[in-house]
Amino acid sequence: MKLILLLLGLVVFSVALTLWKAARHERLSEEHWPPEGEFLTIDGHRVHYVLRGSGPDLVLIHGASGNTRDFTFAMVDRLAGRYRVIVFDRPGLGYTDRINRTGATLRQQADLLVRAATELGAERPLVFGHSYGGSVALAWAVHHPERLSGLTLSAAASNPWSTGLGTYYTVLSHPIGQSLVIPALTAWVPDRVVDDTIDSVFLPDMAPEGYHAHIGAGLTLRRVSMRANALQRANLLEEITAQVPRYGEIAVPVEIVHGDADETVQLRVHSIPLSQQIAGANLTVLDGIGHMPHHAVPEATDAAIDRTASRAGLR
Template identity: 35%
Template sequence: MPLLPGGSAAGSNHRACAGGSHPTFAGRTRKALAIEELGGLCCGAGSGRNFDLEGGVPERCDISQDPRVIEHAFQGVLDMSYGSSSSRSSNVQVAVAAAVAAGVAAAVANYLIARDTERKNPPSGKFIEVDGVKLHYRERGTGEPLVMLHGNGVSMEDLHSSGLVDLAATTHRVIVFDRPGFGHSARPRSTIWTAEAQADLFHKALRRLGVSRFLLFGHSWGACVAARLALDHPEAVGGLILASGYYYPDVRLDVIALSGPAVPVVGDAMRYTVSPLLGWLMWPSMLRKMFGPAAVPAKFAAFPKAMALRPSQLRAAAAESVLMIPAAYDASDRYGDLKMPVVIVAGEGDRIIAIDEQSAQLHADIPGSTFMRIKGAGHMVHQTATAEVMAAIKSAARGMEERRVRTPVMTPVAV
């Protein structure tokens, strides 16, 4: 990971930031000394950059013009580091000052890394704004509309890298969304983004795009949203394909472990400091668990992992971990109401979801549904068994067409 410059890299900008009347040390103000010691955290590395850590800091971070940034970020450090002789002698205060400085450094570094990552991975599709939410989506192909929703922690690039979108686009108009908070879609904090809220948002977006009836595919958390959309708007969903989904509430200790960045205040600090670093360190082991027992395919290298480890996306992923059990609880007694063709897909070796308690039970609760258990596949079944998942989509499409033929459109007769 790139690090911010240290030492006295900020140069003359540091001195420009250090105005005002402050006690001096060797002819310089306390503020100037602190800025030089912290070494370019803002003036050198972020001058002129957007420094809005989701509110509370001036939009432009040219500290030579706006010393309030230094006031906000480092005042506590200054007081402890260059205060009275008694504070300088306190090891505890020095340690706290160092910790605060390190936290600020990590926050600025992760912010700048996230902005650089977004610059290197620009939006590849279009945007549509619905209820004040900016959604990023991409379309491919022509034919019967097929809407695809990705899982937690990733983005539409997961589905694109799998090759599933390319296969489906040969016979369908494929519409793939970045769900709220993932990829390039917004996730306003004023809304709790339950499966129900996301389902309503996508339904409105699709109507805006002129799509009133469609096939719907969802993977993992995207399957929760897809199932909820089909339950709440059955007239819009002609066929439903659910892969590696979580449908029934149970006890999951991993929810506690993954929910940290979603906790107010503490979570905000985590996702701008330690969480991105932990994400980079744990990425290989996470992939082994997600893909196992299958190997991680080479094509997944096209997925931009740096986008998944941005502070904003870490928060979205943590929030969805918290909302996973309530989402399943809210929908679990309604699955029998699904009357459209439903195809359920799961890898037999899934290490994230217990498929017998989830996918198999869902199959039992939906009359007429189809259940495809794929040997040798894990949670990322669309990546490692792409052809089989495409077969599931085709099966749902056939079921949708058969129902259309059996239910002819009634035309009014003049009397």
Template identity: 35%
Template sequence: MNEFAEYQLNARRTPARRSGLQRNTTLIAAGAALAAAALLVRQRAKKAEHDNPPAGHFMYVDGVRLHYIERGQGQPLVLLHGDGSMIQDFEISGLIDLAADKYRVIVFDRPGYGYSRRPRDRMWGPQAQAALLHHALQLLDVENPIVLGHSWGTMIALSLALDYPDYVKSLVLLSGYYYPTARIDVPLLSPPAIPVIGDLLRYTVSPLIGRMIWPLLKRRIFNPAPVTERFSSEFPIWMTLRPLPLRASAAETAMLIPSAFLLSRRYHELRVPAVILAGDGDTYVNTRVHSEHLHHDLPHSEYRTVPDAGHMVHHLAPRQVMAAIDRAAQAAGLPAGQGVSPGQSDQFAYYGS
């Protein structure tokens, strides 16, 4: 090979070497960034657990560890939180303390949230969770409960009443999603549930992105009302951004539309009384499309709205929620404690049955 040919060959190889070097440098930098993110996520998750230790008891049901709290005496009342939440949501709202003055209150960390586990051996749709919680309640000697669900928890409450109609006495449904409608958050928030890729995201960048968008999401779920000071200061957001709760939340986001579709075909079967409550300004789940529509589909229901409230009605109007619980008890012929305080019913719009 003459000198000119050798020069041409080296000239062709040099860009390829540079491209390979740049690619390797980029991969090393990306790997280092992911490792740093994973370390930060692990530290924040451990700190969150240290700052928020289990507040209740543990039980094992059908191979699943469940964390729950129980307070008060009397008629059983079960509270089911929404997607991406935990027991503390009801605690911070003040609803548990209010209800425990009248009822025996049982609140679960649903599977995958808080300190409850979520095995990967089954799909955790509303019916699967309802079956698990029904068994758990039986083990706790809970009979004929009133079941209150908020947001995603309303689908589990409805599944309990549909699948165990002789067990559930009445329902209180807060800010629920009941019919299949288009949601931009489904494709955006579902990827952490994807096997392998989702595992990588949940242990690295997804918790950090979640923390960045938390202020916007917080405002959206309370809008048009301001975020309550207690929620802002006390809700342990990093407990929900741990990898395992993120998987549960992403999976439930992915299941949201098909779950609502399947349940909506069974609403005509529901026979237990239900009180439906929602904020009239909810921008997260449209109240007219969902809560008002459900009221028309349920012959044994009452529908109430909280004026100028958004999705988090239990934080914005806990006493109105208590009035709805008392009404659900009365509709089922159950003792309702002290009932509705004078003037309390004037704080919401009442649409009857």
């Protein structure tokens, strides 16, 4: 009996220590990387956004595990001279509240961001989406065709793929992983592990100097963000599969940029088919570029946005 009580005490102590360290890690991360912008509330959900510049409205939507800081590192400053740039944190990521605990769907995310953009006076903005953010941008175009003027996609996940979910997301999207594994990762995984993951996503390119310090690895490791991101990623294939038949309905100008060395979202699986599914879509293939074109070859993504704006009659 004493041994059982001892083991039980050790378990309780370990759980308490893990939860304390997780909360501490989150608090320190939010102190180090506080919100960059302002907040608005849509149906009780707090939405974090950054707004800079003047000109035609342009909404930027970040990818999985990301936040506004991916774009405020350099892209917003490049574009703010000729666009009124709005960057949103997607639900559960950065400082935007989760919509639900089952993984906000692409349409739910698009619905929320459309309403947030309208609240900010952007009734028919240009929309740019990177990676998972490109999936949300496509949902925006499919479900709210009257609420955008043009669409620019960079390394966007857009078509079904044959590889599995992978152990990481399989575990973290499971109820046990959500309850037990994620708090342990938040508590015990150092931020440098996220930095290493970022480097692998950039390959064969390199993250620009200062990017790791700016992006906020600790924000990604917060429990709320890990839970939301894992569920969104686990649901993505089914949602993409359901979305594909609607691409032919997209009638706004569409520009697509994608690196042919991207191993995260492969060109041949996603953007090549997408360019054939949307009438008038223009695909620019970036030779030797990986998954982060807006950092590796910023002139290419900026030019694609400008082409979209010109085709939409906004430049």
